[in-house]
Amino acid sequence: MGDRRVVVGLGPVPPGSVEPLLGEDIDFRPEPTAEDLALAEGAIVRAAVTVGEDELAAMPRMRVLARTGVGTDQVDLDAAARRGIPVAVTPGTNTHAVAEGAFAHLLHLVKRLAPLTELIRSGGWAERTSIPVGDLEGATLGIVGYGRIGRRVHALAEAFGMTVLAHDPVAEVPPAIRAGSLEELLAASDAVTLHLPLLEQTRHVIDAAALSRMREGAILVNVSRGGLIDEDAALAALESGRLAGLGLDAFDPEPARPHPLYRHPATVLTPHVMGLSARAAEATFVAAAQAVRAVLDGGAPAATAG
Structure with a gap:
């Protein structure tokens, strides 16, 4: 992946779920900062994180956003589309x-x-x-x-x-x-x-x-x-x-x-964790990592919102 960086903004991440697909250039940030995302070409972020026009404007290098699960009500899909950023989702994993x-x-x-x-x-x-x-x-x-x-x-x-x-x-x-x-x-x-x-x-x-x-x-x-x-x-x-x-x-x-x-x-x-069982969390992060990997390699994610 060269100098490309992927921010994983949800923790804890199941060990070994994303590393085989994304290599060593990963930053695990339970609460990613604007600076973290500004440097990233890809991100895996939880459904509760807001990604609107202002947030996208602060991510000039961003090429793909992957959400854990299928919820995208906190994402401005139109703004992401205008910037050519696919918003990947992971249906069926949980x-x-x-x-x-x-x-x-x-x-x-x-x-x-x-x-x-x-x-x-x-x-x-x-x-x-x-x-x-x-x-x-x-x-x-x-x-x-x-x-x-x-x-x-x-x-x-x-x-x-x-x-x-x-x-x-x-x-x-x-x-x-x-x-x-x-x-x-x-x-x-x-x-x-x-x-x-x-x-x-x-x-x-x-x-x-x-x-x-x-x-x-x-x-x-x-x-x-x-x-x-x-x-x-x-x-x-x-x-x-x-x-x-x-x-x-x-x-x-x-x-x-x-x-x-x-x-x-x-x-x-329960604090929105019923879909985060051990097996489901691993499957979700693998699917999200696959989506990011596909885009960074010039392809397209298997499933996108919108």
């Missing part, structure tokens, strides 16, 4: 990890793991039957967004004996599980998982009106993008009992700022 994360949240909430753990810690064994434990078998799961992750969630739901409904404004949904509308899905589901990109038309797709259509005591899980949910409305739904539980692995903004919702006992919260 599909199974994110789907498992959705079920981790769902099981935590349905099986009441947090209150039962606290009961044991406080010596309340005799009150164990006062905390009702739910079931996935026989329940209806509504999947909003039927891309790779949504389809994997469907497979897991069937393994648990759940009935599945799905809705996607773009992707094709099999007729046997297709809900006619989001409203129909919400009204018929005991639990709902979100797997949509954050776009203008999907921001706050789960708002007060949507929550009012959900079944009393339903569970809601979001392992996609934080802006899909109106957090004030979600808090009101928890307080009223409309929602029995809320699982969040995505927040708006990120890093998450303090919000009363996060202190509610019927929430389970």
Whole structure:
């Protein structure tokens, strides 16, 4: 690679995932500075890093940006295109990890793991039957967004004996599980998982009106993008009992700022890491490194945004 430099702006990076493809001219910077990026011809940066017109203007040598995952809502794709900078994404590398994360949240909430753990810690064994434990078998799961992750969630739901409904404004949904509308899905589901990109038309797709259509005591899980949910409305739904539980692995903004919702006992919260399992992280960084390598060698990445 000569004097070319690649900044990897996310840590920790799985050992050996990028070095074979990018050689020794790599700077590992958990929080890359403007100076770091100004000297770089390629960068692998996490989805939460903002890359707009000003940031791109400060990267005169940049030839390729690779994002871990598929989220590009923080990237000005038009500005990157004007500069001839492809924005590579890594679809499919964390599909199974994110789907498992959705079920981790769902099981935590349905099986009441947090209150039962606290009961044991406080010596309340005799009150164990006062905390009702739910079931996935026989329940209806509504999947909003039927891309790779949504389809994997469907497979897991069937393994648990759940009935599945799905809705996607773009992707094709099999007729046997297709809900006619989001409203129909919400009204018929005991639990709902979100797997949509954050776009203008999907921001706050789960708002007060949507929550009012959900079944009393339903569970809601979001392992996609934080802006899909109106957090004030979600808090009101928890307080009223409309929602029995809320699982969040995505927040708006990120890093998450303090919000009363996060202190509610019927929430389970993880800091956008469900897609960063050991296996998924390695696959994601390998794919990102392959994309950078391809461009620096005069080719094109396998998958780009926009």
